[in-house]
Amino acid sequence: MTIRAVRTPEDRFASLPGFPWSAATLDDLPGYEGLRVARVDEGAGAHTFLCLHGQPTWSYLYRKMIPVFLEAGGRVVAPDFLGFGRSDKPVDDAVYTPQFHRDMLLRLVERLDLTNITLVCQDWGGLLGLTLPLDMPERFSRLIIMNTAFPVGVAPGEGFLAWQAWVRDNPDFSIARLMQRSEDTLTDAEAAAYEAPFPDATHRAGARRFPAIVPTSPDDPFSELGVRAAKWWASEFDGPSFMAVGLKDPVLGERVMQAVRRSIRGCPEPLVLPEAGHFVQEQGEQVARAALQAFGGA
Numbered sequence: 093m094t095i096r097a098v099r100t101p102e103d104r105f106a107s108l109p110g111f112p113w114s115a116a117t118l119d120d121l122p123g124y125e126g127l128r129v130a131r132v133d134e135g136a137g138a139h140t141f142l143c144l145h146g147q148p149t150w151s152y153l154y155r156k157m158i159p160v161f162l163e164a165g166g167r168v169v170a171p172d173f174l175g176f177g178r179s180d181k182p183v184d185d186a187v188y189t190p191q192f193h194r195d196m197l198l199r200l201v202e203r204l205d206l207t208n209i210t211l212v213c214q215d216w217g218g219l220l221g222l223t224l225p226l227d228m229p230e231r232f233s234r235l236i237i238m239n240t241a242f243p244v245g246v247a248p249g250e251g252f253l254a255w256q257a258w259v260r261d262n263p264d265f266s267i268a269r270l271m272q273r274s275e276d277t278l279t280d281a282e283a284a285a286y287e288a289p290f291p292d293a294t295h296r297a298g299a300r301r302f303p304a305i306v307p308t309s310p311d312d313p314f315s316e317l318g319v320r321a322a323k324w325w326a327s328e329f330d331g332p333s334f335m336a337v338g339l340k341d342p343v344l345g346e347r348v349m350q351a352v353r354r355s356i357r358g359c360p361e362p363l364v365l366p367e368a369g370h371f372v373q374e375q376g377e378q379v380a381r382a383a384l385q386a387f388g389g390a
Contacts, residue, residue: 095187097127097180100289105178108285110155115178121199129200130178131171135162139234139390140206143170144197146215146240147302148267149371150177152285156376157212164390166210171200173216175298177289188301190243190314194220198227207231214238214372215344216302223321225329235325235333235359236383238372239344241352242322245307245315251343256303263300264293274340274369322355333359334383338368338375360386 105115115130132143132151141161143154151170161168172179173193182188197220201209209232213221218240225232248256259265267290268283278286290296307315333356337349346364353359363382368375384390 095127095182096184097174097182098294099128099180100178100291100295104288104291108152108288109279109281111152111285113158115172117178118200118203121196121203123199124174124196127174127182128180129171129174129196131169131200132158133167133169133204134158135165135167137165137167139164139166139208139210141166141168141210141212141236142201142206142221143168143212144214144217144221145170145173145176146217146219148176148270148290148296148299149215149286150289152177152288153214153371153373154212154376157373157380160377160380160384164384166390169204169206171197172289173298175301181289181295181298183294183297185297185301188298188305190220190305190307194223197221197224201228201231208233210234210236212236214240215370216240219243219306219318222325223317226317226320226324229324229328232329233331234387235329235331235356236336236379237333237352237356237359238336238379239338239341239349239370241344241348242325242355243307243314243318244322245310245312245318248306248308249343252303252306255343256306259300259303264296267299271371275371275374277374325356327357329357332387334386335359335362336368336372336375336379336382337362337364338370338372339364339366340369342370344370 113132116133119128145153268287
């Protein structure tokens with residue numbers, strides 16, 4: 093079945109502040125033939141840092157962490173989910189489901205034959221990424237986790253319900269303004285870079301859709317996968333982990349993250365960032381260096 097999609101013009105990605113990396117692309121992933129999947133893919137080394145963004149961001153989110161991982165001798169793979177960044181953007185909201193995104197990530201990891209993966213995740217990057225080892229546990233060795241959760245179908249709080257309603261009622265919302273509202277250290281140029289992939293409402297279906305598809309009931313089919321993932325990280329994962337928490341996050345703040353930490357075997361107390369909001373990667377250099385130090389420097 094052909095999925096109708098749009099592609100953001102390349103000139104919108106010219107001269108983005110702090111983001112010199114070109115896009116490596118594939119358009120023949122099994123099940124996604126004809127859809128271009130873009131990624132930052134830089135460096136080579138013993139460890140592969142798989143950096144997964146969330147909503148409404150893209151791989152630009154990792155611009156402050158990528159240099160640190162490269163400096164340490166790692167390979168960095170930071171994909172843009174379909175609907176985001178430099179990847180193609182299906183125009184039908186209904187295309188976007190958790191399984192649609194998860195299967196793409198599985199096929200990408202297989203296609204690139206990524207091993208010895210350090211999973212670096214936040215927001216939907218965690219909801220999706222934390223489930224990947226269920227299918228390929230031998231490929232994952234370490235974890236760097238920031239404001240996110242396991243998709244176990246917990247009933248949402250008022251903050252998340254308000255976010256869902258706001259996105260539903262503002263389908264062409266300004267991503268630049270949203271990012272600056274969350275992270276007040278962003279310059280206007282950086283905020284515009286987050287908006288670059290989304291020139292109009294046609295390009296925003298993926299960004300609109302993510303809040304609506306968060307599993308909020310145990311009966312959601314994806315919740316069963318989330319429960320299994322939490323059990324895997326609690327009982328079968330045997331690698332090092334590192335957690336950073338932005339305290340200004342109104343939905344996925346310290347209380348939620350401490351619960352997540354208890355579901356990760358051996359996870360130490362988190363690095364707490366009082367001035368960080370939901371998008372912890374905006375303090376990414378500090379987080380990446382602290383994580384590498386905790387891992388022994390590489």
